[in-house]
């Protein structure tokens with residue numbers, strides 16, 4: 001479904017991605033792991049069109065989409081939930097959700113918002129509240145719900161569990177599974193390697209702008225390099 | 237007569253409010269002060285003079301012409317002076333400000349060439365109609381100006397809070413990247429914003445011509461500075477603040493001229509602002525947070 005080949009992305013003269021290639025198959029959950037500063041966010045931003053790669057190509061459903069703008073990519077079915085959630089803090093929860101369906105013109109928007117709110121009851125309770133006044137976990141729910149309202153084919157989640165309490169983290173991973181079960185393909189960036197590999201079908205590990213390991217998630221869970229670097233000794 | 241002076245003040249203030257709304261829209265979305273706004277306002281005023289006094293056409297034609305011309309000016313401002321500087325590496329954040337100053341000088345010089353340097357009378361039979369209520373004289377024009385201003389403010393508020401395009405504008409104002417991830421074509425939204433702001437300036441121009449029967453190429457500068465002062469007063473990027481600040485300044489100025497010393501007229505704006513900012517640095521309606529500064 002998504003295929004990126006030889007991506008090199010720069011911030012001015014700093015090269016953050018040094019030739020990244022990866023593939024996401026339709027219907028799967030794929031995760032990207034890696035230490036801070038490895039280039040995970042840069043990869044997500046490049047796929048979603050926020051950054052333009054200097055070299056390399058991004059293909060989606062067989063079409064070359066390299067260099068398109070985020071709003072064009074959203075219309076093709078790629079939605080990013082960015083790192084740090086990016087809630088519109090001066091708009092209400094309801095308005096944030098409506099913005100999620102911004103590009104749609106169909107009649108189901110109201111119905112879909114209702115449905116999403118039954119999935120995330122807290123959002124229904126808080127629908128008149130300003131987005132910026134939600135707690136971190138609530139904001140993450142809102143960010144995911146908002147992205148789902150664009151009806152994406154592929155959803156990119158950049159560290160959705162960042163800064164959340166363990167119980168909420170577990171809930172987020174449950175939601176990711178549900179999203180995937182509903183037919184949406186997921187590309188997930190995580191620090192929480194163990195949980196990520198448990199929900200994922202396939203995984204990539206990045207280090208300083210390169211992919212150093214890739215493989216089936218269940219194999220990676222047992223890979224000694226990963227166990228040592230990301231899962232810790234006590235993890236099993 | 238206090239009441240009469242208050243009416244004059246409200247008339248002037250509602251024009252200021254429209255000018256300030258144009259400033260505030262552009263500031264909210266782009267985070268820049270549009271120094272050419274005053275000159276676009278002045279162009280609106282001159283179009284009004286040409287259509288009504290020179291060509292002798294009715295007032296509504298003048299409004300349409302002014303809206304069309306200032307919309308084109310807004311579009312060119314964005315395409316030629318603002319967009320090329322946006323998101324480029326190594327461009328100073330002051331560059332767009334300087335660029336709009338350049339446009340303002342260009343427009344002022346252009347108006348000297350096109351319309352002449354002096355005052356142009358804004359002759360319109362409509363402007364002479366007055367109504368007596370007891371001992372108070374109200375000009376029909378004053379009522380019209382007030383009605384148009386309030387209608388514009390209401391329309392803008394409604395548009396921003398209820399329509400899809402208005403919400404997209406607010407999203408863009410808060411965070412360009414987030415808005416684009418949500419499917420907003422931010423380039424188009426920004427262009428629309430600059431056009432709407434310019435049109436508001438143009439409409440204010442005609443209203444000033446009608447209220448004061450006189451138009452000149454220098455009027456843009458002082459109006460521009462006052463509009464700027466008002467949005468500082470009302471809180472940067474804040475629509476309600478722009479309206480309240482505009483009315484406040486209009487009334488304050490009028491009363492100073494009527495009961496104080498008319499020589500201080502233009503100083504009032506800035507003295508009030510210094511005081512308010514000493515007491516409330518975030519402006520009257522601004523929230524006390526860093527992010528709401530945008």
Ligand SMILES: Nc1ncnc2c1ncn2[C@@H]1O[C@H](COP(=O)(O)OP(=O)(O)OP(=O)(O)O)[C@@H](O)[C@H]1O
Pocket residue numbers: 011014016034035036037038039040041042043083
């Ligand atoms: N705006 C920027 N300007 C310059 N360098 C940047 C910028 N953003 C990221 N970088 C650099 O690019 C590299 C990759 O950063 P990136 O944010 O992609 O890492 P990450 O894997 O997402 O890290 P984390 O786990 O901390 O989120 C880092 O070395 C970082 O310093």
Ligand SMILES: [Mg+2]
Pocket residue numbers: 040041042083159
């Ligand atoms: Mg990151």
